[in-house]
Amino acid sequence: MDAASEALQRECGVVTEGLDAHIVTLLSCVHSVLPSPPVVSGHAALLPPSDDGVDRISDLPDNILGDIVSRLPVKDGARTAALSCRWRGVWRSAPLVLIDSDLLTVGSESDARADARRVAYAVSDILDAHPGPFRCVHLVCSSLEEYPDLLARWLHLLAAKGVGELVLANRPWPLDMPLPPTVFGMATLTRLYLGVFQFPDTTAIRGATAFPRLRELGLCFVAMLRREDMEFLLSRSPCAGDSMHPSELKDAPHLERLIIWSSTVRDDLPRLVKIGHAPSLSILGYLEPERHTLEVGNTIIKARTRASPNTTVPSVKILGLRVYFSIRNNAKMLPSFLRCFPNVETLHLESKETYQPTGKLSNKFWQEVGAIECVQSHIKLMVFYGFRGERGELSFLKFFLETARMLTKLVIVFNKGSFASVAEANSKVKPLFSTKWASRDCSLLLLESALPAGEDKWLLNFKTGSDFSTKDPFVCAVALGGCNF
Incomplete structure (x- = not known):
């Protein structure tokens, strides 16, 4: 320092x-x-x-x-x-x-x-x-x-x-x-x-x-040894509209956004994110299948979990996810997580890099994945961070473009220094144009992040991202070279 x-x-x-x-x-x-x-x-x-x-x-x-x-x-x-x-x-x-x-x-x-x-x-x-x-x-x-x-x-x-x-x-x-x-x-x-x-x-x-009378709650590295303590806190805060870092929302009727930052977690133990009664929750992220076990109602979300009224949170409009596309079991969780939030309109999806890949999902997997309500009928903007042009990323993006009927903009962000030139970056997204897009009105924007690989954009923009007056806390201008969209 x-x-x-x-x-x-x-x-x-x-x-x-x-x-x-x-x-x-x-x-x-x-x-x-x-x-x-x-x-x-x-x-x-x-x-x-x-x-x-x-x-x-x-x-x-x-x-x-x-x-x-x-x-x-x-x-x-x-x-x-x-x-x-x-x-x-x-x-x-x-x-x-x-x-x-x-x-x-x-x-x-x-x-x-x-x-x-x-x-x-x-x-x-x-x-x-x-x-x-x-x-x-x-x-x-x-x-x-x-x-x-x-x-x-x-x-x-x-x-x-x-x-x-x-x-x-x-x-x-x-x-x-x-x-x-x-x-x-x-x-x-x-x-x-x-x-x-x-x-x-x-x-x-x-x-x-x-x-x-509480309307805004921020918990920053606060250890809770019992899940019931979070339930107690939220139940005693009937007016709370915004919250930083709680992981259990059993009964939070006024909670509007849940922002989870887990980059400092050192062990490999999963963290439970339980959502019960949270009818006002409109912003949620970053959920990470690698780090988080998601429970909606009384159902633990697993790969191939089908959508039902008991496993969905229809109020969420802005969703942030982090996924390892080169870890097969991790990437398999992505459709199940997306099905839990059928009305999402803005999706922030970050592709995480790993040095221990376990196999990428094939195009066949995405062809057989079935309907995902938010992708088919609601998502208008998706920002895809950390793009490296890997096969697993391209397979998902093709599936997404082929099924997202309401999509108006796809923003693909690659880390600074990931490609030797703009021409190389353009060549990596070229396969996406060989598929039939479901939305005729969709545009694709390719951007270089201001941050190199390995830098946590959420860490560097934590102050702005956690400003509850910000409409979309996951749009980190520092990571996009000041670009607005």
């Missing part, structure tokens, strides 16, 4: 000394996906005095002054209390924004953990002094493992003082630090992001209030 990147990580609260490179990457990704605070970090600029020396700002109504103070970095907001008795009251009544990175010493050469301890003490002082409410709180810079009881107290105070948005990330060790159960007492939360924690056992807190 270069000096500039390391300095940026320090500002975000990531201590890199002595950590495995894989862990540093993981922590960097966690911090990159956390929402940006609503105020700019740093020091507020002082307004120049008026020509006549009159303090016109103090003449503003209290509600406007409170709005100004609530938008300042926390240290600058607290300093306004020293101006006068009136300003002291303004600070105490303003809905406070607490960003603990604003409390770091600018340009400090001191030990990072010592600085983190000072931040922890300052956070405690602010939470004690201010009566609330807290409009937004970002706690990502404290050494939480040193003060587990203090963290529980913070959460209790935030619950009592009406926190609206909370971003809480462990800095940066241990990875299995327990999250205090007091997190479930914050009934005023509308947005919650948690990073690098072990989720508490919810067995003993079934009566907890949890999050009746």
